[in-house]
Amino acid sequence: MQLVVGRIGRAHGIKGEVTVEVRTDEPELRLGPGARLATDPASTGPLTIETGRVHSGRLMLRFEGVRDRTGAEALRNTLLIAEVDPEELPEEEDEFYDHQLMDLDVVMADGTEVGRITEISHLPSQDLFIVERPDGSEVMIPFVEEIVTEIDLEEQKAVIDPPPGLIDDRAEIASSRDEEEGEAREEGDGSA
Structure with a gap:
């Protein structure tokens, strides 16, 4: 390979x-x-x-x-x-070669589909999964234990538990922000 x-x-x-x-x-x-x-x-x-x-x-x-x-x-x-020999594995149990992680399905703990790993970016501070979403957009997910909770090579999936805002759609964030601003304006009008 x-x-x-x-x-x-x-x-x-x-x-x-x-x-x-x-x-x-x-x-x-x-x-x-x-x-x-x-x-x-x-x-x-x-x-x-x-x-x-x-x-x-x-x-x-x-x-x-x-x-x-x-x-x-x-x-x-x-x-x-x-x-690289495709059967070659890293020495540590919780380490993976890039080729093992490529094309894994990324899902939330509840099974919600997030996308598929298309690239792994090795940055000085941490590694990032570049994940293609079903709509064709991309999201970057830090490959850290707190967010990527499980790598299951047999099932070909990576399970994540992202913090709020990491993978939320921009449209959802914008609409919730608009709703909050609208509620704040309404509260402001009522107290005057």
């Missing part, structure tokens, strides 16, 4: 180093020196990682054969793709 594990960003310096937007929760495993990665577009790869380091919170990589800024800039926006 092939998984996108990163996207090459800007060149850094003049010796062929690039910034990388990490799209895996195991960069030390997938993006370590010696890793050979397929690319999209395929014409830029495969690429083998020569060195890697973290600088100001960003992952910096240098690939074999890329020795200058021009070569590094030519790789910008290239997706890095790793070959």
Whole structure:
């Protein structure tokens, strides 16, 4: 199974180093020196990682054969793709690989359908599920224990208990706000 594990960003310096937007929760495993990665577009790869380091919170990589800024800039926006055994599981019981979570149905504890996970965004503070709703809109759900209460891979679902306002439709929020404002105006008129 092939998984996108990163996207090459800007060149850094003049010796062929690039910034990388990490799209895996195991960069030390997938993006370590010696890793050979397929690319999209395929014409830029495969690429083998020569060195890697973290600088100001960003992952910096240098690939074999890329020795200058021009070569590094030519790789910008290239997706890095790793070959992963679909049976491979994380070491910790409560950890998951992105490919295990993709396309899971997202439901509330009472069974109400929320949507389907279409993307997982790895941010510095937390991971987010990007969930496509049945109407085609998207909602972002923080992948934290307080909100995502259960991941059931056998049933192919993620159960959530979101705080108020996280997944409420904007129209519902606006209409309830309008109702509250209307009630406040009516109360104000009565007390004058």
